[in-house]
Amino acid sequence: MAAPTVKVALGWSGLGLGVRRAALRLPGLVQVRWSRYGPEYQDPQTDKEYYRKPLAQLTEEETYERELRKTQVIKAAPATKTCSVFEDPVISKFTNMMMKGGNKILARSLMTQTLEAVKRKQFEKYHAASAEEQATIERNPYTIFHQALKNCEPVIGLVPILKGGHFYQVPVPLADRRRRFLAMKWMITECREKKPRRMLMPEKLSQELLEAFYNRGPVIKRKHDMHKMAEANRALAHYRWW
């Protein structure tokens, strides 16, 4: 879906000051997925290191920025964004996608159990391996997670385009965020659906992550299927107009 989600609404009533107008400004359309903050609101800065820099060491731009932030309005930081050193935006996004019905506690515990399971499996492999292999075995669950998701990201995607009364699957380059989203989505659906009945999610997820890290496994296969379909529909590439 290349176009941003704009839903057609009839006219727009007088809205308050901080409310943003649709960036596209298509006439007669009002953006539905939007935030209540206007363009003047700045993102919150949660990095402790930024504030710890002594004032003497700042460059001119940085002093200017600091003075500017004193007068600007700043958005409220969401509850999930912390100044913790252990925070990882990819892990947070994945946890949110795994969450069902707002049960963040369960999603987060599943995530931590998955990371622990990955770690323990890698430690077992490490202790069973010989000295040369030990240098190649990666034991950090976070690097494994990031690399696995990177390996699962498709390069090119398919988009249904309406032409002459039929929908054609047209190969299209995907934006970065769309690719990351697809990788995470495929990983989660794969683990939810193809799981044996009594196996728990952390175990299945850790299995899939490790397989994706080594570039094998069903999620990588799905990515390759997507690439093959795109290659097969190469001729329809002209239907794309952007």
Next chain:
Amino acid sequence: IMLKGMTRLVSRVHKAKHGEQHVGQHYNISIQELKTVFPHGLPPRFVMQVKTFNEACLMVRKPALELLHYLKNTNFAHPAVRYVLYGEKGTGKTLSLCHIIHFCAKQDWLILHIPDAHLWVKNCRDLLQSTYNKQRFDQPLEASVWLKNFKTANERFLSQIKVQDKYVWNKRESTEKGSPLAEVVEQGIMRVRNATDAVGIVLKELKRQSSLGIFRLLVAVDGVNALWGRTTLKREDKSLIAPEELALIYNLRKMVKNDWQGGAIVLTVSQTGSLFKPRKAYLPQELLGKEGFDTLDPFIPILVSNYNPKEFEACIQYYLENSWLQHEKAHTEEGKKELLFLSNRNPGLLERLCAYL
């Protein structure tokens, strides 16, 4: 940065010579010893840690050292002294108990270790009416499992101790007076229906004979507040069973009374497996109830608290040595401060945090 290949920074101390200056240091138990001394009784997360690191390392802490000091200076002519380890959740009561048990096993004591008394008062699939006493109930599964583990832990004593009474199991089988205790244990393991009675006999014989001085007996019970609490087991007519009506609990209560000599009784009260007790309760008075507290009355309470700063550092060092903390930021000062804040130096919480970092 992995610390593999460097010489061990955390010193390993020989256990019998533990003293005040060794607080915060770790000591090793070999895996074979682990299998003989602890067939049951280690906390499940610790078992996972042992499996992952391929080594079992306990930290020497003050409550355990205190208890060891008392045990070293016990007078075996006096009645057995009761020690109760209490503390909040995750502070290390069970592991301190395991430290004591390992020490006593090294000193050749007979270890009577009940890993978790709470498991005997809840979730029992098959309750039989006891063959010995019609009012009480048998738990064949739990009793036979415990007998198997007891056998692994104390092989060498079972042939030395002789039974002092004749016990008739059924029309065809009986154990003569003077036969080794191993026979009673075998009978309990093979005939699961008589397992509870076998446990009762073992407890009675050990209590009688420990005063004679052939061996020293250590009774270690984890979660002793289960003996005086409530059960969740019901009879066929859905009426609740009181703990006294379970034969295992009845015999265990007799064991925990201090009317025998020649050993020591080390107990732990815990809220984690307990039934109908509030989550924040950790004092012996709250968890044991009036009845339990009165029965146990002259006992020595030992508080197990969170790590002090030195122990916390030692624990983090141990994890870093085994490369358990894999997150890059965990090695920094910031990371350590954060771990301290998040776990409040609670050993259990720290272990769970470091598991996924």
